[in-house]
Amino acid sequence: MTERLLADLNRARARTSRNGRPFVTLAYAQSVDGSIALEAGRPYPLSGPDSMKMTHALRAAHDAILIGIGTLLSDDPRLTVRLVEGRSPQPVVVDSRLRTPPGARLFNGDSRRAAWIATTEGADDARRAGLEARGARVLRVPAWANGWVDLPALLERLAGQGIAHLMVEGGARIITSFLRARLVDYAVVTVTPRFLGGMPALSASEREGLPRLQTWAADRMGDDLVLSGELRWAGQ
Numbered sequence: 001m002t003e004r005l006l007a008d009l010n011r012a013r014a015r016t017s018r019n020g021r022p023f024v025t026l027a028y029a030q031s032v033d034g035s036i037a038l039e040a041g042r043p044y045p046l047s048g049p050d051s052m053k054m055t056h057a058l059r060a061a062h063d064a065i066l067i068g069i070g071t072l073l074s075d076d077p078r079l080t081v082r083l084v085e086g087r088s089p090q091p092v093v094v095d096s097r098l099r100t101p102p103g104a105r106l107f108n109g110d111s112r113r114a115a116w117i118a119t120t121e122g123a124d125d126a127r128r129a130g131l132e133a134r135g136a137r138v139l140r141v142p143a144w145a146n147g148w149v150d151l152p153a154l155l156e157r158l159a160g161q162g163i164a165h166l167m168v169e170g171g172a173r174i175i176t177s178f179l180r181a182r183l184v185d186y187a188v189v190t191v192t193p194r195f196l197g198g199m200p201a202l203s204a205s206e207r208e209g210l211p212r213l214q215t216w217a218a219d220r221m222g223d224d225l226v227l228s229g230e231l232r233w234a235g236q
Contacts, residue, residue, distance in 0.1 A: 001219040002054045005188065005228050006061055008217065012186050012230050013165065021155035022166040024183055027058055028175060028201060029190040029224075035198035036172060043075045044196065050222030051190045053083045058188060060086025062167040064116075064158065068174035069095040078105050079169075089167065091115045092158070094174060096148045098127040100136070107134045118154050120147065151181050176203045179210060187213065188228045190221075209234050 013023050029046040030036050038044045047055060059065055060081045067077065072093050080088040090113055091106055098119050100106075106115040114135040119128070120143040128138045141157055142150045158166060168178055178184050179202070202210070216229030 001221055001226075002057050004217070005054065005219065005226070006057065008228065009058075009061065009186055016185050016230075018159070018164070021152070021159050021183070022063070022163045023185050024155070024178065025058065025062065025165070025167045025186045025188065026175065026178060026184045027055060027167055027188040027190075028170045029055075029192060030201055031192055031194050031196035031198070033195045033197060034200050034202075035196035036170065036175075036201045037074075038196065038198040040070070040074075040172075040199055042198075044198065046192045047190050048192065048222040048224050051192075051224040051226055054221055054226065055188075055190070056081050056083040057086065058167060059089055060084060062089045062165045063163045064090040064092050064165075065167045065169060066092040066094065066174070067169050068171055069093060069097075069099050070173055071169070071171040072100060072104060072106070074171075076105050078108075088113055090163065092118060092166075094118050094149050094151075094154070096120050096123070096143065098123045098131065098138075100131055102130055102134045107136065118149050118157075120149055148177070151177060151183055155183060170201075172199060172201055172203070175201050182209075182211075182233055184211070184231055186228070186230055188226065191225045191227065193223055193225075 065079050079091040116137045118139045121140045141153045144150050211231040211233045213229040214232035219226045
C-alpha cells in the first residue's frame with residue numbers, strides 16, 4: 001500500500017508545475033471527527049504502527065519536512081526517518097518570533113541536517129544568535145501583515161536552497177495557512193477510527209475556498225484509513 005501511494009505521489013510530482021517553489025505534500029493524522037489533538041498544546045497519539053511506518057516512508061521521499069512552532073513546542077519531535085530505511089529530510093520550523101528552545105531534540109541529532117528556523121526579518125537578534133550557537137540555520141524572510149512568516153516567500157527561499165519536495169506535517173495553524181495560501185499539491189490524511197472531540201485540523205474561519213481531493217485513493221493500514229491524492233481548488 002505504501003508503495004502504491006509513493007508511486008502515485010511521484011506521478012503527481014511529474015505533472016505538476018513547480019512555479020518556483022517546492023512540490024508540497026501535506027500529511028497529518030486525525031480522528032473520525034476531524035480532531036488532530038485534544039486541545040492546543042496537548043498532543044494525542046493518533047496514527048497506528050502501520051500508518052506511522054507509512055509516514056516515515058513519506059518523510060524519506062522528501063527533501064525537507066516542515067512544522068510550525070506550535071508543534072515543536074508541544075511535541076518536541078525529531079523529524080527523522082526511523083521506522084524504514086531511508087534518508088532523514090531537512091527539518092524546517094516556521095517560527096515567526098524565534099520561540100524555538102535551544103534544547104529541542106532537533107538539535108540533538110545529525111549535525112549534517114541541523115534545523116532550519118524560518119523567521120521574520122524583525123526577529124530578535126539575541127535569540128537568533130542562541131539558536132545558531134546550537135547549530136541552527138536561521139532563515140529570515142518577509143512577514144505577512146499579521147506578523148507571521150510569508151509562506152510563499154519561504155517556499156521560494158527553500159527552492160533556492162535545493163528543496164524540490166517539501167512535506168508539511170502541521171500543526172493546525174500551519175495546515176490552515178498552507179491551504180489558505182493554496183500552497184499544497186498533494187495530501188495524505190490518516191483517519192483513525194476513534195472520536196476525540198478535540199482541536200480541529202482547520203480553523204473554523206477558513207471554510208471558503210478550500211480544495212477537494214481531485215484524484216484520490218483510500219488504503220487501509222492496520223486500523224487506520226489513509227486518504228491520499230492531488231488537490232483541486234475552487235475555480236480550477
